[in-house]
Amino acid sequence: MSDILTIADLKDLARRRVPKMFFDYADSGAWTESTYRANEEDFQKIKFRQRVLVDMSNRSLESTMIGQKVSMPVALAPTGLTGMQHADGEMLAAQAAEEFGVPFTLSTMSICSIEDVASVTKKPFWFQLYVLRDKDFVLNLIDRAKAAKCSALVLTLDLQVLGQRHKDVRNGLSAPPKMTLANIANIAVRPGWWMGMAGTKRRTFRNIVGHAKGVGDVASLSSWTTEQFDPHLSWKDVAWIKERWGGKLILKGILDKEDALLAANTGADAIIVSNHGGRQLDGASSSIMALEEIADAVGDRIEVHMDGGIRSGQDVLKALCLGAKGTYIGRPFLYGLGALGKEGVTKALEIIRKEMDITLALCGKRLVTDMGRDQLRR
Numbered sequence: 032m033s034d035i036l037t038i039a040d041l042k043d044l045a046r047r048r049v050p051k052m053f054f055d056y057a058d059s060g061a062w063t064e065s066t067y068r069a070n071e072e073d074f075q076k077i078k079f080r081q082r083v084l085v086d087m088s089n090r091s092l093e094s095t096m097i098g099q100k101v102s103m104p105v106a107l108a109p110t111g112l113t114g115m116q117h118a119d120g121e122m123l124a125a126q127a128a129e130e131f132g133v134p135f136t137l138s139t140m141s142i143c144s145i146e147d148v149a150s151v152t153k154k155p156f157w158f159q160l161y162v163l164r165d166k167d168f169v170l171n172l173i174d175r176a177k178a179a180k181c182s183a184l185v186l187t188l189d190l191q192v193l194g195q196r197h198k199d200v201r202n203g204l205s206a207p208p209k210m211t212l213a214n215i216a217n218i219a220v221r222p223g224w225w226m227g228m229a230g231t232k233r234r235t236f237r238n239i240v241g242h243a244k245g246v247g248d249v250a251s252l253s254s255w256t257t258e259q260f261d262p263h264l265s266w267k268d269v270a271w272i273k274e275r276w277g278g279k280l281i282l283k284g285i286l287d288k289e290d291a292l293l294a295a296n297t298g299a300d301a302i303i304v305s306n307h308g309g310r311q312l313d314g315a316s317s318s319i320m321a322l323e324e325i326a327d328a329v330g331d332r333i334e335v336h337m338d339g340g341i342r343s344g345q346d347v348l349k350a351l352c353l354g355a356k357g358t359y360i361g362r363p364f365l366y367g368l369g370a371l372g373k374e375g376v377t378k379a380l381e382i383i384r385k386e387m388d389i390t391l392a393l394c395g396k397r398l399v400t401d402m403g404r405d406q407l408r409r
């Protein structure tokens with residue numbers, strides 16, 4: 032563990048421990064992956080101002096996201112199939128986040144169900160909703176998230192059609208995965224992973240199987256999921272979901288200022304400036320480059336969050352400087368989970384916290400909430 036100092040170290044270890052098809056699923060973007068790469072690379076173009084001889088004692092990373100206290104403004108992003116990076120992955124990641132004091136967001140497309148995660152956590156977590164064609168099933172998900180006392184609904188808007196990630200096609204990643212010789216050989220040499228999987232009953236999309244009509248077993252899943260994404264969605268759907276949910280609502284997948292203004296009109300509590308980690312529209316702008324314009328356009332009308340490409344505490348601070356009140360990490364916690372299970376998720380959060388704390392000090396600030404545009408050199 033002592034040799035793990037960066038998120039990249041966790042990624043290297045995950046690559047060795049997680050079967051290729053699932054590691055690649057996490058580590059891939061749509062088509063040429065240009066947006067996936069830009070998400071990370073564009074952070075490097077932004078530089079801090081270094082300040083000296085100011086009081087750097089008693090620093091604090093505490094903040095709030097949608098009015099909820101967080102030990103640092105870094106939530107775990109919703110990610111599908113998280114329980115395939117490590118057995119019971121969503122339950123472990125939720126526990127790590129809870130202990131750390133940051134929000135965990137459970138995906139509709141998770142392996143562990145809403146009820147599974149609720150059974151191993153004490154504090155409320157957030158639930159991410161895909162609005163699928165089967166509206167009865169969508170209502171069922173909303174009601175189950177309410178029953179589990181989820182404290183925010185994250186409504187994802189950028190997956191009306193599914194972007195293509197070539198690696199998934201090449202690896203035969205479907206539900207259930209194609210058991211080619213290459214996949215079997217790959218799993219065989221990762222005993223830690225498959226022993227974990229053999230020891231849990233949670234190996235399929237448990238929010239869906241047994242809940243959605245026509246999905247009684249795993250065999251029917253693949254065609255069901257691809258058919259269910261709904262190209263008809265409109266802003267009117269946001270209104271009925273907001274009404275039915277009745278709690279805090281976060282709209283995820285905004286990358287354009289016109290859309291940000293429409294989102295602000297819905298009365299939602301926050302938007303997430305996001306391109307789905309470069310997994311949807313290849314060729315779209317990086318999230319960090321879209322952030323400032325969107326933050327300027329909406330002003331104080333709605334809280335602005337962002338995700339995409341955050342690989343260090345420095346990246347988090349840059350996003351805060353450019354107008355985000357909160358951020359999310361996707362792959363960094365997945366790498367931690369694949370590398371070391373729950374401990375690895377905690378490790379990812381600790382790495383980011385330490386980088387944030389030292390950077391904050393060297394920028395001459397004590398409070399993370401004081402980071403603004405004047406902390407950047409432009």
Ligand SMILES: Cc1cc2nc3c(=O)[nH]c(=O)nc-3n(C[C@H](O)[C@H](O)[C@H](O)COP(=O)(O)O)c2cc1C
Nearest residue numbers: 057108109110111138187307308339340360361362
């Ligand atoms: C493997 C994987 C699965 C994802 N699944 C979902 C999902 O089910 N729902 C969703 O809203 N976003 C999903 N996302 C997008 C993330 O919520 C988030 O926007 C993205 O990962 C942020 O970029 P980062 O991975 O560079 O931190 C997924 C991302 C990854 C990497």
Ligand SMILES: O=C(O)C(=O)c1ccccc1
Nearest residue numbers: 111112140190256307310
């Ligand atoms: O992989 C994803 O990014 C995602 O959101 C998703 C979509 C369909 C099924 C599972 C996950």
